[in-house]
Amino acid sequence: MKCDFDQLTDRQQTGCIKWDFNQRTFGRADILPLWVADMDFKAPEAVVEALVKRAQHGIYGYSSGTESYYQVIIDWMQKRHGWAIQREWIAFSPGIVPALNELIRSLTKPGEQILIQSPVYPPFFHAIQNHGREVVNSQLTLENGRYTMDFADLEEKFASGVKMMILCNPHNPVGRVWDRGELERLGQLCLAHDIIVISDEIHGDLIYEGYQHLPFASLSPELAAQSIVCTAPSKTFNLAGLQNSNLIIPNAKYRQAFQASLNLTGVHNPNVFGITALEAAYQYGLDWLDQLMKYLKGNVEFLMSFLDQELPQIRAIQPEGTYLIWLDFRALGMEPKELHKFLVHKAGVGLNAGYSFGLGGEGFERLNLGCPRSVLEDGLQRIKTAVMGLGDASPIHSHD
Structure with a gap:
């Protein structure tokens, strides 16, 4: 159609x-x-139809993702991005911004340094500062109308004691889709300095012809063990109001820490319409x-x-x-x-x-x-x- x-x-x-x-x-x-x-x-239209059908059921009680919910996420990541993920790696969050806050709170300590690359999505700064962590900035370089990472600066900042990095991949607002060479070089630095990477990939499905999105954790098993990939159908299919995001956390220790922190907020399950919309979007969108x-x-x-x-x-x-x-x-x-x-x-x-x-x-x-x-x-x-x-x-x- x-x-x-x-x-x-x-x-x-x-x-x-x-x-x-x-x-x-x-x-x-x-x-x-x-x-x-x-x-x-x-x-x-398939999402609208699925939501209408679910609404007509008339009962909107407590809900959780069934096996089909997790399977469509697994299938989407494999077909769209060539990344084979496991069911147990997937953790729900009502949004990426709440997830950033929980990950910072659960995986770092007050006073520790977290690196970002400005100009970048403002809630990155807020999430770090709100929990008493220190923002370390490695500013992107603009040359001939294109932004690049400053790897010399990154290495220097990492060596100074940075514990975590929030990567924007693709980057908001400058629109870069980081290529394999850039991500691998960044990954080597993160491994060398034992940096936990939160990769915000909420825009990862919105890629123009000629470019390819690479999930950061898909680059190697070593990076998967040190990374959290943040995903959602919200930007892709215009579903932000349904508040349904999913983190892919291969490291069981990180996953358990995140879940324990989320539990302290009383947030547990996705809402019934978020579940329905995600399944329809990933299957038919x-x-x-x-x-x-x-x-x-x-x-x-x-x-x-x-x-x-x-x-x-x-x-x-x-x-x-x-x-x-x-x-x-x-x-x-x-x-x-x-x-x-x-x-x-x-x-x-x-x-x-x-x-x-x-x-x-x-x-x-x-x-x-x-x-x-x-x-x-x-x-x-x-x-x-x-x-x-x-x-x-x-x-x-x-x-x-």
């Missing part, structure tokens, strides 16, 4: 963080939101996903062409994966917070402020491409109009 990703679906009045809370998030209600990482596309990636690629090409022809002052980092794109506004010469206010209050668009992603994010903003092309075009036209009006000396008013 051909999917219509151009279809506009009104998400207002649904409790939607992206569309219903502009006033709270940006200080004004009348903006076009292109920020938080969920998509404005309906989930695969592949064709929808293939069509989605073609549509997203078209959105990337549309944006790149628009900037080239209409807004050459703004550059985009070519994404290799994810439906997020990292925009470089530095040529406008604005301070980071002024840039964000300008986009909200002059352009009327809500993006993610680049400075919230840590060092290296200043002067950038993250835009969500997971929307109908007409919405994307509207957002870009708004930005163009605002940039063209920069000769107007009227001040930028924040309505905070």
